[in-house]
Amino acid sequence: MAGDGVREQETAVLAGGPADGMRIKVTERPGVLQVTLPCVVEVPAGDARVGALYVYRRDLRVAEEPLRYGFDPASP
Structure with missing residues (x-):
């Protein structure tokens, strides 16, 4: 964490699955991302x-x- 109370963000890349190659910013290195x-909904509800x-899941x-x-094909 930076001294001014602002949390530092880091770049992460998603590998595999539908978001393969997507680059994002994360804070505090979460272990899991959703x-x-x-x-498409055929009948509006x-x-x-x-x-x-x-x-x-984060590659440690x-x-x-x-x-x-990395994409976890067994989840959820």
Whole structure:
């Protein structure tokens, strides 16, 4: 954390899955990231929305930027 109370952000890259190659900024190196993609709803149900959920786990072997998050095909 920086001395002024602002949390430092680091660049991370997602590997595999639907977000392959996407670069993002993360704070405090989270162990897991969730990526959601909207699904098409054929019959509207009020304000309900449906999204597909994908999980990416941090590769602990990568200690410097860009951090690496790999797609977890077994999740959730």
